[in-house]
Amino acid sequence: MTRPDDPIVAIATPPGRGGVGVVRVSGKSLAAMAQSLFGKQPAPRLATRTGFLDAHGATLDDGLALYFPAPNSYTGEDVLELQGHGGPVVMQMLLSRCVELGARVAEPGEFTRRAFLNDKLDLAQAESVADLIEAATDSAARCALRSLRGGFSDAIQALLRQLIELRMLVEATLDFPEEELDPLDRADAKGRHAKLLQAVETSLEKSRQGSLLRTGLHVVLAGQPNVGKSSLLNCLAGEELAIVTAIPGTTRDSVRQAVQIDGVPLNIVDTAGLRETRDEVERMGIARTWSEIEKADVVLLLVDARAGVTKRDMELVARLPPGAKRVFVHNKIDLAGARPRIQREAAATELYVSAKTGAGIDLLRAELLAVVGWQQGAENVFMARERHLVALRQAAYHVTQAGEQFDRPELFAEELRLAQAQLNNITGEFVADDLLGEIFSHFCIGK
Numbered sequence: 439m440t441r442p443d444d445p446i447v448a449i450a451t452p453p454g455r456g457g458v459g460v461v462r463v464s465g466k467s468l469a470a471m472a473q474s475l476f477g478k479q480p481a482p483r484l485a486t487r488t489g490f491l492d493a494h495g496a497t498l499d500d501g502l503a504l505y506f507p508a509p510n511s512y513t514g515e516d517v518l519e520l521q522g523h524g525g526p527v528v529m530q531m532l533l534s535r536c537v538e539l540g541a542r543v544a545e546p547g548e549f550t551r552r553a554f555l556n557d558k559l560d561l562a563q564a565e566s567v568a569d570l571i572e573a574a575t576d577s578a579a580r581c582a583l584r585s586l587r588g589g590f591s592d593a594i595q596a597l598l599r600q601l602i603e604l605r606m607l608v609e610a611t612l613d614f615p616e617e618e619l620d621p622l623d624r625a626d627a628k629g630r631h632a633k634l635l636q637a638v639e640t641s642l643e644k645s646r647q648g649s650l651l652r653t654g655l656h657v658v659l660a661g662q663p664n665v666g667k668s669s670l671l672n673c674l675a676g677e678e679l680a681i682v683t684a685i686p687g688t689t690r691d692s693v694r695q696a697v698q699i700d701g702v703p704l705n706i707v708d709t710a711g712l713r714e715t716r717d718e719v720e721r722m723g724i725a726r727t728w729s730e731i732e733k734a735d736v737v738l739l740l741v742d743a744r745a746g747v748t749k750r751d752m753e754l755v756a757r758l759p760p761g762a763k764r765v766f767v768h769n770k771i772d773l774a775g776a777r778p779r780i781q782r783e784a785a786a787t788e789l790y791v792s793a794k795t796g797a798g799i800d801l802l803r804a805e806l807l808a809v810v811g812w813q814q815g816a817e818n819v820f821m822a823r824e825r826h827l828v829a830l831r832q833a834a835y836h837v838t839q840a841g842e843q844f845d846r847p848e849l850f851a852e853e854l855r856l857a858q859a860q861l862n863n864i865t866g867e868f869v870a871d872d873l874l875g876e877i878f879s880h881f882c883i884g885k
Contacts, residue, residue, distance in 0.1 A: 446544035456524030468516035514556025561866030577701025645822035654703035661740035669793035
């Protein structure tokens, strides 16, 4: 049975061969293990060239040793790093030696989990470690790094300070009525409430933006056969990924490609043309097309610019999922003699492009970002996960509800408490209510 205070060990570099491989150990009081591994005590926070020794004192490998004594380490515990030659056999030998000396193989994410439990990172920062590693674009990596350094957490803490101050004002009128405080000091409470609600909504919007950087957009190219879906995929990707012919039904299965626009990752899916067919293979491809459409963030419905939006196209639109974001893309304007342009109507946005010549493609790229609310040049967005968005939406809801209860301080206070609980979920601060202490430290109530 594993225990949370067991020393843990893992190979920290990817599988395979490389010039350098790293084995990392974390635990309480690793001095004895260091002595057995190196034959001496390494100096703290200093890279030391040494041999890594087996149980008989023979050298397993020659490399660098780093020792980070607690609490000044990533996990808050003693940490050893063994930087050796990056071959799979060598790494396994060093791993086995550490297990031999009392460590157990770490579970996924256990080093970062210990950093969180030892207050080296809050929960949002801990999650940003994984986001930084998995970042698909430069913008996503920079955004994740800001969160890792505490940018997102600082914003949440600022919201919590505003919220707690407002709660203190309300709780003071409930707990100390004999002090003859103006009930809610109405003008001040309303002003504070308005600022709090604006701040929560701003954080929510920045988090939505960051969520796009983290997950990317799922864009599906749909439409009848031979309208140029595969050509458009090739144009956006900048390479010949999909087969393009004049034969209807060429695309039988979904073709996926990851691209990026202004640092935002897009997962573009080219699909089989939507039509009635007796070809069993093509019918399977069409079924998969509808499955992809169900999951799409944006559906690009391609039509032939020479024919425009036909009755058959409108029948396809009627089958789209309710609320699906869609853009009509009139392709082949080079054959229709039309110019590239964007046309916004109440019912839909229509773009005129040529996948063959590239005319209008920049308009399409900009519209893809605009339709999901991406703001060009966003620099201070937060790398948010779905649970962060849910918590911020719930916090905004409760703060809004509080604004409808100014004449009922008990309900006003309860809505603010619920909002605070949602914000605490983001950083992992599940703490008891300490408002009474806050009141005594900020107000001279007790005489």
